[in-house]
Amino acid sequence: MSSIPGHRKLHLVLLGTILLGYFACLFLLYYDPSTSWALSPVNSRQQTEQSNDIVSNRSNDDVITLLMWTWPSEKRGELNWCSSRFNIEGCFITQDRNFYNKADGVIFLHQYIYKNGSNLPKLRRPVFQKWIWLNGESPTRSVRIPMIENLFNLTSNYRQDSKIPVPYGVLVPADGKEEFVLPRKNKLVCWIVSNWKPIYARVKYFNEFKKHIKVDTYGSAFGVHISRKEYLSTITSCKFYLGFENSIDRDYITEKFYNPLSVGTVPVVLGPPRHNYENVIQGDAFIHVDDFSSPKELADHLLLLGKNEEMYLRFFEWKRYFKVRRIFFLTEHVCVICEYLRKHKEYQTLSKFGEWYWEN
Structure with missing residues (x-):
């Protein structure tokens, strides 16, 4: 049996070394060093x-x-x-x-x-x-x-x-066409907020708005604690709720809008443009601050609606056909x-x- 020439032996050794190194790299690359x-x-x-x-x-x-x-x-x-x-x-x-x-x-x-x-x-x-x-x-x-x-x-x-x-919430079909029964209301306008920074557009708007209408305020921003159990019942007790977002960005419509909708309260929104909200629900289900020339004009409109039950109930016609499902x-x-x-x-x-x- 003839022996392998020396130069071929060298080639085989080099090839073996290369292959060994290759498989070692694969091992290190895919090995899961969880410890x-x-x-x-x-x-x-x-x-x-x-x-x-x-x-x-x-x-x-x-x-x-x-x-x-x-x-x-x-x-x-x-x-x-x-x-x-x-x-x-x-x-x-x-x-x-x-x-x-x-x-x-x-x-x-x-x-x-x-x-x-x-x-x-x-x-x-x-x-x-x-x-x-x-x-x-x-x-x-x-x-x-x-x-x-x-x-x-x-x-x-x-x-x-x-x-x-x-999204933070969605509209889904109601179980059947049912007449909406308005929950008991003992407040006109409410707001629950904790994140309070003077640079926010909502803070600037509110500071002018409150000069023209009474707003019942809650949350750490106002030093009034609201428990999780009290949160939705407080919103329900108000005719209008300030669904003011902390920033104005595309599609950024949060629970501040969906929560009042779900409990029979009209949201007054400050956030993305009106058409962005109308991608979610019909336009006469909420009030947008952009529809008014000033916070005073908005306040005057809410005072009018608060005295006219027929006008107020029109905001809830959608509830005959849809309901809100809040997202977890x-x-x-x-x-x-x-x-x-x-x-x-x-x-x-x-x-x-x-x-x-x-x-x-």
């Missing part, structure tokens, strides 16, 4: 073991695994609420970062991303995985972070042009995202993210 980079599991050991069984087979299309990467600490604990609260099945939700390589989607709540991005994943994103940017705040109240411009596949927030839009912030977002990922397996990219949200 050094992941947070401690949030769920119990038993729940983690059960979760491993659920997501161990990536071919199982019945289960969508969502990893909450940045999340409010108070939301820790039991996370699998989609079935019990929203009748959305097959969602496994976790904050255990050991599931990173198995997750169909990783959700990043914008307010909890560090400005330097140091709390973002260090490992490469699996090719099947979506990174979802979630934000309930307006552009005005959201810090723009340049280094996240090209990180995400999907967006989910209140914007109608978000990839997975989840964050929890419902996650379940809607889960449902979206079940239907959309294709690879997706997100371009000009910052321009879309902060400049559009």
